[in-house]
Every structure is written in structure tokens, then in C-alpha cells.
Amino acid sequence: MSKEVRIAIVSSEIAMSQSLEKVMGHQFQQMGEMELKLRVFTHIPSVEDAIVHYSPRIVIVCIGKNDRDDKLHFLAQLSRVSARVPVVVCAQDVESDLMLACVKRGVSDFFKYPLEEVEIRETLGRLLEKSFLINREQKLGAIFTFFSYKGGVGTTLLACNTAVAIARITGKPVLLWDMVLQNGDVPFFLDYEPKMTLKELIQDMDAIDDPYLRSALPPQESGISILAAPRSPEEADSITHDQIQQMYGVLRKHYEYIVVDAGHAFTDPVISIMDASHYIVFPTDLHLPVLKNTLRCIGVFEKFGYVEEKFKIVINRYNSKYEEVDLAKAEKILPYPIAYTFANDYMAASRSLNTGIPLVDLEKKSPLTKQFMAFARLLMDGFDTKSSPKGSFLSGLFGSKQK
Numbered sequence: 001m002s003k004e005v006r007i008a009i010v011s012s013e014i015a016m017s018q019s020l021e022k023v024m025g026h027q028f029q030q031m032g033e034m035e036l037k038l039r040v041f042t043h044i045p046s047v048e049d050a051i052v053h054y055s056p057r058i059v060i061v062c063i064g065k066n067d068r069d070d071k072l073h074f075l076a077q078l079s080r081v082s083a084r085v086p087v088v089v090c091a092q093d094v095e096s097d098l099m100l101a102c103v104k105r106g107v108s109d110f111f112k113y114p115l116e117e118v119e120i121r122e123t124l125g126r127l128l129e130k131s132f133l134i135n136r137e138q139k140l141g142a143i144f145t146f147f148s149y150k151g152g153v154g155t156t157l158l159a160c161n162t163a164v165a166i167a168r169i170t171g172k173p174v175l176l177w178d179m180v181l182q183n184g185d186v187p188f189f190l191d192y193e194p195k196m197t198l199k200e201l202i203q204d205m206d207a208i209d210d211p212y213l214r215s216a217l218p219p220q221e222s223g224i225s226i227l228a229a230p231r232s233p234e235e236a237d238s239i240t241h242d243q244i245q246q247m248y249g250v251l252r253k254h255y256e257y258i259v260v261d262a263g264h265a266f267t268d269p270v271i272s273i274m275d276a277s278h279y280i281v282f283p284t285d286l287h288l289p290v291l292k293n294t295l296r297c298i299g300v301f302e303k304f305g306y307v308e309e310k311f312k313i314v315i316n317r318y319n320s321k322y323e324e325v326d327l328a329k330a331e332k333i334l335p336y337p338i339a340y341t342f343a344n345d346y347m348a349a350s351r352s353l354n355t356g357i358p359l360v361d362l363e364k365k366s367p368l369t370k371q372f373m374a375f376a377r378l379l380m381d382g383f384d385t386k387s388s389p390k391g392s393f394l395s396g397l398f399g400s401k402q403k
Contacts, residue, residue, distance in 0.1 A: 005128065008050050009040045010074065011062030016090060016113050017042075020060060023120050034128075044074050051081055051305040058127050060111070063091040063098070075105035081305035082106030083275065086127040090115075141252025144379050145179075145277040147262040147270070149297035150290055153283045154316040156185050156261050157349060157359070158342065161368075162281075163259035164358040165376035167223030175217070175255040177227045179273055180263035181236035184229030191356020192220065194228035199235040201227065202243050208250050222358050225255070241268040248276050257380070266300060274304070279379060280311040286318070286325050291333055298335060312339035312383065314375075319344050339383060340375050343367045 007024065011017035017040050028036035039054055050059060059078065063071045071089075078087050082105075089102045090111040099110065109123050146159035163176040178184035178198075187194055196216040201208070204216075217225040230236040251258060260277070262270045274280055280301070284294040294313070301311050313334060315327065318341040331338060348366040352359035360369050 004035050004037055006037045006039070006054060006056040008054055008056040008059045009038060009062065010044060010050065010059065010071075011040060011090070012042055012067060013062050013064045016062045016064070016092075019113070019115050020062075020090065020111075023115050023117055024124065026117070027121050027124060044070060047077050047081070047305050048302040051078075051085060052302050052307055055307045056085060058086050058088060058124070060088045060090055061107075062113075063089055065092075068098070072101055072105065075102060075107060078305075079106035080303070082108070085305070088123065088127070141255060141258060142278045142380070143248070143252070143258040143260060143273070143276055144279050144281060145260040145262050145274055146281045146283065147274065148264055148283045149293040151264050153285050153290060154342075154349075155263065155283050156180075156189055157352075158281065158283055158314070158316060159259055159261040160186060160189050161352075161358055161360050161372045162376055162379070163224050163257075164222045164360045165372040166257050166259065166380065168360065169373065169376055170256070170380070171223070172256045173219075173254065174224045174257045174259065175227055175251060176224045177251075177258055177260045177273075178229040179260050179270055181229050181239060181267070181269065182233055184261065184263075186226060186261055187228050189353065189356070190220070190222070190226065190358065192226050192228070194226065197228045197230050197235075198247070199230040199239065202239065202247060205246060205250060208254075210254060213254055222361055224259075227251075239269055241272045244269040244272040245276070248273065271304070274306075277310070279383075280306065281379075282311050282313050283316045284313060285316055286327070286330055288325060291325070291330060294334065309383070311336075313337070314339055315341040317344040317346075318342060340371075340378065342371050342375075 005028070009017050009020055011020075021038055021040070024036060024038070028034055039056070041050060050056070061071055061075060075087065075089070086108040087106060088109045088111060089107050090113055091098065092113045094110050094112050102110070108127060111120065111123070144162070146155050146162070148155045160176060163174055167174040176186060178186035181198070186192070195218070201216065204212070213225070217227055219225050230239065248258075260273055262273060282294070282297065284290050298311075313336060315330065315338055318327070325333070327338070327341070345366050345368045348359055348363040348368055352362050355362060359366065360372050363369055
């Protein structure tokens with residue numbers, strides 16, 4: 001069975017896009033095991049349309065004589081996703097100032113028009129290899145990030161218990177990473193006094209190996225290791241996007257699963273960890289103000305170019321007597337399907353918080369415990385159903401889509 005490869009072409013230059021279609025079609029016929037699927041955008045699309053809903057392996061942007069500034073602006077928007085979706089520029093005159101402007105916007109390669117088949121073949125081969133490598137790497141040291149746009153919906157509780165459930169199911173190294181850099185609550189939830197925090201681990205990054213981590217982040221009775229947030233706001237402010245990327249690259253070599261409590265703020269370090277995540281778990285509940293914030297957050301996800309399958313909406317505290325809307329109404333309001341629902345078991349959750357013992361271990365007969373175990377399996381195995389956007393009057397009213 002051939003593997004489908006999607007490539008998006010953004011071009012108002014008809015001759016240029018037709019030449020690309022012809023040359024690439026010929027190349028893919030020779031490869032045999034891959035089926036080319038092309039989509040040509042004759043007008044500059046939104047990142048949502050080009051990346052989120054089409055999910056290409058490669059984006060080719062054709063720059064003509066009269067649309068250079070508009071295309072450079074589009075490339076700037078694409079730069080958010082260029083680390084995982086390679087971007088190529090095709091132009092008749094690839095002069096040095098254009099190349100520099102494109103490289104600053106995350107462009108990987110260039111095609112000079114008229115096209116040369118040898119150049120196309122070599123570049124496509126390299127970029128596709130990179131794309132499939134990125135896809136494979138996401139499955140190594142899988143990272144699941146829990147993020148909500150508003151506090152109070154149970155993000156930390158969900159992250160902690162999902163991490164413990166994964167450890168119980170697999171018996172493999174699992175890291176629970178507190179990325180709420182200002183006043184993270186993971187240690188409080190699990191009655192844990194950290195020996196070392198994220199800031200200190202960053203300072204010792206070159207020394208990290210298995211013995212070092214066993215000492216610095218010792219496995220708990222629950223089976224997980226905990227990486228706590230910095231001890232002070234000053235330490236948190238000094239942590240950079242690049243340091244988080246480097247730290248993830250190191251930690252994924254030592255932990256098969258990494259669960260992140262990312263809190264509620266779109267900071268550079270949090271966005272960095274989201275970019276690397278296999279799934280973003282996005283908790284909400286069935287109150288209209290919370291659903292409104294959920295829609296706003298989805299709009300941000302779409303601007304970042306996160307494909308539909310990357311973020312999973314979950315409803316927490318389902319069946320609470322204080323719910324303002326029912327599940328059917330929520331499914332109409334939200335533009336993507338609800339992936340999972342967690343029951344409302346206030347007493348069990350309170351006992352877990354008061355004792356510092358994970359609910360999965362403390363309340364083994366609670367419906368929530370069974371749900372955490374089932375949800376952990378879903379995360380590890382991948383979700384079977386594919387998301388499909390929906391529209392509604394309320395979603396338009398709340399402004400989740402920006403076209």
C-alpha cells in the first residue's frame with residue numbers, strides 16, 4: 001500500500017505551479033511507494049487552511065515579481081510551524097537579499113524557476129526524509145502536555161493522575177514535568193519535596209545521564225519521577241525557549257513518557273514544549289464562560305498551525321449538578337470533537353489533594369481511577385477517531401475562527 005504524501009503549493013503564478021505539479025508528479029511516479037497529493041492555493045491562505053486542515057508534509061511558496069511583500073508576510077506566519085513542516089520558496093530570481101529574508105522566516109530550501117528535475121528530486125528526498133524523521137521522533141519519548149486557558153478546571157489533577165496511570169500500566173520510566181514556572185503546584189498535589197528543580201537541572205544539563213537522574217529526580221512510590229518548577233519567580237523568568245528545547249531533547253532519551261502540566265499561559269517556554277508534544281490535552285468544563293475561553297484558545301492553537309489531531313479536548317467534572325450546558329450543546333459549540341470526559345467525583349479528588357496521594361492509588365474503586373487508566377491507554381496507543389471541524393452560531397459569536 002502506497003504512502004500518501006501531501007504537498008501544498010501557494011502560488012498565483014500559473015506557469016510556475018503547473019511546472020511544479022508536472023515535475024513532482026514525474027518524480028513520485030518513479031518512487032512508486034509514495035502517492036503524491038497536491039493542493040494549489042492560488043490566493044494566500046490562512047495558516048489554519050494551509051496547515052491545520054490540509055496537514056501537508058511540505059509547503060512550497062512561489063514568489064513572483066508583484067507579490068514579494070505579501071508572500072514574505074505569509075512566510076513569517078508560517079515560521080511558527082516551519083520546524084516540523086519544511087517550507088520551500090520557488091522564485092525566478094533567488095537573489096541574496098530574498099534568500100536572507102526567507103531564511104529569517106524559517107524557509108528550508110529554494111527552487112529556482114525554470115525548474116531542474118535533479119534539484120527537485122534531491123531536495124524533495126531530503127525534506128521528506130526530514131519530515132518522516134520528525135514524525136518518528138515524536139513517538140520516542142512521547143510527550144503529553146496538559147494545558148487550559150483558564151485556571152480551576154483541574155489541569156494539574158488530570159496531569160498528575162494520568163502520569164501515574166501510565167507508569168502503573170507500563171512499568172516504564174515516566175516523568176511528570178511541572179512547566180507552570182511561576183508557582184507550580186505539582187509537588188503540592190503529590191506531597192513531594194523536590195531535591196532538584198528545572199532551573200538547577202538546566203544548569204547541570206551536560207552532566208545528565210541515567211544515574212544522575214535517578215539521584216536528582218528519584219522515582220516515587222507511584223512509579224513516576226517529578227521535575228519541579230523553579231523555586232522562585234526570578235529563576236523562572238531566566239528560563240528561555242532554547243533551554244526548554246534542549247532540556248526536552250535530553251530528557252526524552254531517558255524517559256519513555258513525559259507528562260507536562262503547562263498551566264494556563266502562552267509563554268515562550270510553554271509554546272516550545274507544546275510544539276514538541278505528541279498530544280496537547282486541553283481540559284474544559286460545561287460552563288459557558290469556560291467554553292468561551294476554550295474557543296479562544298482553539299483559535300490560538302490554529303494560529304500556531306497545530307493540526308486537529310494534535311490537541312484533544314476533554315471535559316472535566318462531567319455530570320456536575322452545577323453544569324450550565326449539557327454535553328450535546330457543548331459538542332455543537334466547540335469546533336472540534338470532545339475526545340474524553342472525566343466524571344465529577346469531588347470527594348475522591350479532595351481526599352487525594354488532602355493526603356498528597358495520587359487518586360489512581362488512593363481511590364482504586366473510584367470511577368475517576370478507571371477513567372484515568374483508560375485515558376492513559378488512549379494517549380499511549382493514539383486516538384482512533386479523527387477530528388473534523390464543526391461550525392455553529394455560538395462558535396462564530398465567540399470568535400474561535402479567524403478567517
